[in-house]
Amino acid sequence: xxxxxxxxxxxxxxxxNSKLKGLTFHVxxxxxxxxxxxxxxxxxxxxxAAGIWEPKKxxxxxxxxxxxxxxxRSTPNIKLKPGVVPSIxxxxxxxxxxxxxxxxxxxxxxxxxxxxxxxxxxTKKSLQNVLNRxxxxxxxxxxxxxxxxxxxxxxxxxxxxLEAFCWDWCQxxxxxxxxS
Numbered sequence: 001x002x003x004x005x006x007x008x009x010x011x012x013x014x015x016x017n018s019k020l021k022g023l024t025f026h027v028x029x030x031x032x033x034x035x036x037x038x039x040x041x042x043x044x045x046x047x048x049a050a051g052i053w054e055p056k057k058x059x060x061x062x063x064x065x066x067x068x069x070x071x072x073r074s075t076p077n078i079k080l081k082p083g084v085v086p087s088i089x090x091x092x093x094x095x096x097x098x099x100x101x102x103x104x105x106x107x108x109x110x111x112x113x114x115x116x117x118x119x120x121x122x123t124k125k126s127l128q129n130v131l132n133r134x135x136x137x138x139x140x141x142x143x144x145x146x147x148x149x150x151x152x153x154x155x156x157x158x159x160x161x162l163e164a165f166c167w168d169w170c171q172x173x174x175x176x177x178x179x180s
Contacts, residue, residue: 005062006055008044009090012062024078025060037085061086141166 003014003025012018014025029035038061039052046053063071063078065086072079142163149159 003058003060005064006044006059007042007061007065007086007089010062010064012064014060014062022063024063026063026066026080027058027060028055034083034085041086042089065089138166 005012005025012023012025018025028038035055039055042053042061044053045051065088066080066084067087070080070084070086072081145154145159145162145166148154149156154162
């Protein structure tokens with residue numbers, strides 16, 4: 001299983017070539033005090049538990065969240081110096097894209113939700129207007145084809161072809177409206 005960095009907004013993954021790129025991954029400390037400092041530095045919330053996120057066994061942070069001076073490079077395997085705390089994280093505005101990041105206040109969230117609901121209702125009304133316009137256009141087109149046929153300005157065969165073509169064209173138009 002590929003390990004991913006636990007920091008909010010970080011897409012680093014522990015792949016076979018990660019070390020060649022200078023990217024290392026570090027498990028959370030076993031010392032509870034230092035582990036707590038790491039978690040607080042991350043500013044990551046657990047929205048399911050409505051509290052601070054707690055790392056699970058195997059959760060890691062990548063080297064991008066530590067200063068160069070935090071590493072002990074005296075051995076072949078790069079290690080963190082004892083007691084260091086990660087300090088390099090993306091800005092809060094970037095982290096708000098993720099459901100597990102530090103969230104806005106309930107009032108702000110309610111305001112955002114109300115805004116999204118309002119936009120959704122406007123979009124539904126707009127879609128209904130487009131569909132109604134399509135139906136009126138289809139009726140008008142069929143009426144025109146019938147009148148042309150009744151006045152013997154087009155043949156029965158041409159009328160059938162036009163109706164079939166118009167029906168196909170209207171269906172494609174409606175499908176394009178849904179896709180767009």
